[in-house]
Amino acid sequence: MTPANTPSAVPGDTAPALPDGAPAAPSPASSAAPQGVAHPRTIRSYVRRAGRTTTGQTRAFEALGPRFLLPYTPDATLDPAAAFGRSAPLILEIGFGMGEATAHIAGVLPDHNFLCCEVHEPGVGALLKRIGELQLGNIRILAHDAVEVIDHMLPVWDAATPSRGLDGIHIFFPDPWHKLRHHKRRLIQPPLVTKLATRLQPGGYLHCATDWQPYAEQMLQVLGAEPLLTNTAADGAYAAKPHYRPLTKFENRGLKLGHGVWDLVFRRV
Numbered sequence: 001m002t003p004a005n006t007p008s009a010v011p012g013d014t015a016p017a018l019p020d021g022a023p024a025a026p027s028p029a030s031s032a033a034p035q036g037v038a039h040p041r042t043i044r045s046y047v048r049r050a051g052r053t054t055t056g057q058t059r060a061f062e063a064l065g066p067r068f069l070l071p072y073t074p075d076a077t078l079d080p081a082a083a084f085g086r087s088a089p090l091i092l093e094i095g096f097g098m099g100e101a102t103a104h105i106a107g108v109l110p111d112h113n114f115l116c117c118e119v120h121e122p123g124v125g126a127l128l129k130r131i132g133e134l135q136l137g138n139i140r141i142l143a144h145d146a147v148e149v150i151d152h153m154l155p156v157w158d159a160a161t162p163s164r165g166l167d168g169i170h171i172f173f174p175d176p177w178h179k180l181r182h183h184k185r186r187l188i189q190p191p192l193v194t195k196l197a198t199r200l201q202p203g204g205y206l207h208c209a210t211d212w213q214p215y216a217e218q219m220l221q222v223l224g225a226e227p228l229l230t231n232t233a234a235d236g237a238y239a240a241k242p243h244y245r246p247l248t249k250f251e252n253r254g255l256k257l258g259h260g261v262w263d264l265v266f267r268r269v
């Protein structure tokens, strides 16, 4: 098999690999612009949150930014081997927040490369700082709207081309956008899910987690309806938390209060 059509493996799995385990300026948000509209209005899945970048984060930007931050290049697709300095299974993370889970997972799965998108600058600084503290070499950060990164830098996987697709996608606790009028900002909607599925290698996985039950139900419905994806749990069922995803502080607190958390792990057929 060529690298392009080798099924992805979930780390720690014999099947295609699953690793174990407020928003600011308003994206899948990024809706298609009607033709002929000079200033298309874009719906984004985030709004730029205010937040102070600490001195430590600023130092991390200066010291580690040049190595770990990737430029957004809408005219050139990403060359993962060049970006990471090695070839390894590639996981895309959308919206890592302050990067606690990202850094943990990168440590647990050193044989994977993690391409991580986040628009919140203090969060980017915080992850850079963790990368330095934990000496992680397998993370690269794109401080840009993930939807645009997917559209312009990540090619659709195609058996006829030699480039390998994504081996996994992590979307943990995406903004739930509770209000009905804001639901259009939710990331997990059919157009983005189709885009994500087309970037996955056959056997690659999409792992979402949320603590907001109505959003979990929407995720189950939308992922279940995508023809390129199949549920690793039974049809219509949530997955057990994969070993690689740590419990966040926030999640621990919620669990103590009896709140639920729902994991969904779907695989590309």
Ligand SMILES: C[S@@+](CC[C@H](N)C(=O)[O-])C[C@H]1O[C@@H](n2cnc3c(N)ncnc32)[C@H](O)[C@@H]1O
Pocket (backbone or CB within 6 Å): 022, 023, 024, 027, 045, 046, 094, 095, 096, 097, 098, 101, 117, 118, 119, 120, 123, 144, 145, 146, 147, 171, 172, 173, 174, 175, 176, 248
């Ligand atoms: C509720 S937070 C969750 C953060 C983290 N995953 C966690 O579990 O703690 C959602 C994050 O997704 C980011 N985000 C939302 N839409 C995004 C997009 N289109 N591209 C990049 N980041 C995005 C937001 O900035 C925010 O930090």
